Amino acid sequence: MPLYIARRLLQSVLILFGVSVITFLLLYVLPADPVSQIAGRSATAATRASIRHQLGLDLPLYVQYGHFLWGLLHGDLGHSYLQKIGVAELIWARLPATLLLMVGAIACELILGLSMGLLAALRRGTAIDQGLMLVSFVGVSAPQFVIGILLLYVFAVQFGWFPIGGYGHFANLVLPALTLGILGAGWYSRMMRSSMIDVLRQDYVRTARSKGISRAKVIFGHAVPNAILPIIAMIGIDIGTFMSGIVVVESVFGWPGIGQLAWQAIQQVDIPIIMGVTLISALFIVIGNLLADLIAPLIDPRIKLQ
C-alpha cells in the first residue's frame, strides 16, 4: 500500500508538471497581449515597453517559465498583473467559498441522486421508476444557468424564501448547491439505479434472502454498500470538477469562488492568475482521483491495488 501511494504521488507530481508546461505554452501562444490590458488605452509605446520589461515579459519563454517554476517550488504562485497582489492570496481568499459550495453540492446530489436511484431500482419497471428517470434526464440535460436563474427567480425573488445571491449565511448556500445538486443527481440516480439492479441480481443477495435475512437488512446492509462502489469513484472525480470552478453557478448567484476569479482573469489575460487557478484545479482533480482509488479497496476487499 505505501508503495502504491508513493508511486501515485510521484505520478501526480509529473501530471501537475505537465499541466503547468502545457498551460504556460497555451497562454503565451494566445494572440491577446496582457500588456495592453495593464497599460490601458492611452499609454505611450514607451510606457508599454517599460511595463513589459518590468514584468519580465520581454524575456525568452523558457526563462519566464523557469522563473515561474522557481517561484512555485518556493510556494509562490506569482503576482497578478492587474490586481497587483499575490495569486496565492487571491486563490486563498476564494477557496473556502468554492469548497463550501462543493460540499453542499455533493451533499445535495448524493441525497437526491442516491435516494432516487435506490427507489427506482427497487420499483424497477413501474411508473415510479420511469418518472424518476425522466426527472433525472431533465436534471442531466438542463443547462446550469437555466436551472440556477429559475430557482433564483422563483424562490428568491418571487417567494423571497432565500436571499438573491450573495454569500455568508447558510441560506445563501441552499440555491446554488441545489442547482449543482440537481445536475449531479441526474447522473448519480442513473448510476445508482443500474448499479443496484446489478447487485440485486447477484447470487449472494439471493442467498442472504433465502437465509431469512430481512429485506431491509439485505438492501441496506449488503446491496447498497456494493452498489455505491462506482459512485465513490465518481465523487472523487466530482471533487476535481467542482474545484476547477463552477463559473456559471458562481456568476448567477454571486458566489465568490475561484471560478469567478478564473473567468475574470481569462477575460483580462491575467496570466499568473490563470496559471495559478489551473494548477490548483489540477491538484484537486489529482487528489480527488487518488482518494477515490484509495477508498475503493476499503469498501470492497476484492479490489487489490497494484
Add this chain to the structure above:
Amino acid sequence: MQRTLMMGAAVAALLLATAGGALADPKQGGTLTETFKNDVSTLDPAIGYDWQNWSLIKSLFSRLMDYKPGTTELTPDLAESYTVSPDGLTYTFKLRHGVKFHNGREMTAEDVAYSYDRTVNPKTQSPGQGFFKSIAGYDDVAAGKADHLSGVKVIDPYTIAITLSKPDATFLQVVALNFASVVAKEDIAKEGADYGHHPDGTGAFYLDSWTLGQELVMKRNPDYYVKGVPYLDEVDIKIGAEPLTALLQLQKGQIDIAGDGIPPASFLQVMADPAQKKLVVSAPQLETSYLTMNVNMKPLDDVRVRQAINMAINKDRIVKIINGRADVANQPLPPGMPGYDPNFKGYPYDPAKAKELLKEANYDTSQSMDLMVYNTDPNPRIAQAIQQDLAAVGIKVNIKSLDQSVIISAGGTPNTVPLIWSGGMGWIADFPDPSDFYQPILGCGGAVKGGWNWSWYCNKDIDAEAAKADAMVAPDQADARAKLWSQIFDKIMTQDAPWVPVFNERRYTLHSARIGGDDSLFVDPVHIPVNYNYVYATDAQ
C-alpha cells in the same frame, strides 16, 4: 483649461428639466450599497485605470485640481489657487493648509512632488506615465536615470511649481487625472506591493475594509477639507453579482446602485415600468463608437472607398438595434466635448453615391474583408447590420467575433485587421479635452505596435496642427483652440475619413429611491457610475 460653457449649459438644462427634488443642504448619514461583477483590481491611484476603480480612487484620494461635481469644469482642489507664468511653461500652485492623510499626517508640497515622481518612475508600472511627458525632466525619470522630475520644485511646504518643457493646453486636465493623486511616501514604503489593497489618501472617504472577492467598505473621512461633504457615512461595494442578479436585488431594494449598469436584455422592461423609469438617470457621455478602417491595407487605402463606406452605413438602424440608447454621430468628437462642431454635416446616408464612388475607385466586388467585433451583445448584431449595409453597395465583409483582448492586440498589429467595430471598446475621454480624442486614436503617436490607432492613420500635417492647438495655453485662447480642434477633426473626416463615426452612447444609471442627489451626480461625466462624494441617503434626512 477649457471653456466648458456648452457642458455647463447642458448640465443646467438637465437640472431645470428634471424635477429631481435634490436637497440644497442634505444631512449627513446613511450607507450606499453598490454591486460590481468583477473584483476591484487595485486602488493604487498610479495604476488603477479601469472604469470600476476610477471613481473609487477619486473618492479616496485628492489631486491639485478636480472637476466641479456633475460637470467637466476644472476647479482647484488640493490647490487653493494657481498662477501660470507669462510664457505658459510654469504653473505655481498654492496648497491648502491642514489637509490630512487618512493616516493622520498633514499633506505638504513634498507629497505632491513624490506622487508625481512615483507615477513617472518605470518601476511603478503606471499606465498613465505618458500623460506627464510635458513636465521637464520626464525623459530621465521615465528611462530610470533619475528619481525626481527636475521640472517639479517644492518652493515651501504649501507651494509647488511645475515647469513644462513645452506649453501644453491639456496640462491642468492631467493634473486632475487619478494618476496625479497625492500619496504619502511612508505608506508606500510600509505596504510595498500591497499598497493597491491598503490605499491611504486625502479623499472624502477612507478604505475601512476589503474582503477579497466579496466586499469593500469605504467610510466617511471626518477630517475631509471640504466641510459637510461627503454626505454618506459609508459606501459598501459588494463583489460578484451578475448584472441580471444585481438588477433583481435593486428591484427588491437590497442594493442602491447596480455598478455594471442595466443589463441590455432588461433595458426595455425597466424603462417600460414608470416606477423604475423615474429612478433612471440618463445623459450623453463623452464617448464615440466608430468603425476603424485600416488606411494601409488594400482596398481601404483608397480614400474614395473609405468615403463610400461612410455613406453606405445606416446609422439610424444601428441605433435602433441598441434600443435607442445612443445618438447618431458624424464626427469623432462627442457633443459636450469642446471642439465639437454642431454645424458639421459629415457624410450622409447615401448608398447610391457610395456605389458611384466605389465604381470610380475600381473597387473589386469579388474580394472580401474581415470585420472584427467584440463578441458581447449587442456588438455582433451591430456588425451584422454593417455587413448588410456594405453588401448592399457591393462590399463583402466577413465578421470575426472575438474576445476583447484579442481584438485589442490584433488592432495594434500593423497590416492585420482591415475593419474593426469599436463597440464595447468605444473611446471614452480620459479627460474632457479634444486632444485626448486625437493623440492615442488618430495621431501618428498612436499608430504604433500595441497602439490604439487601429486605422493606422498618420497625417503629419494634421499632427502639426494638433501640436499647434495644444500649445495654445492662455485662458483667452481657449475659444480659438476649440475652433482649431473643430477644424482639425472636420478636415480628418472630409479629407481622409479613416473612421466611420456611428454613434455616441448614452449613459443610463438606475439607482434606488433611497439615494438622493442632483441628477447630474448619477451621470457625472468624470465619476462613473456615480459621484460618491455628493449623493446622500434620503433615509438619513
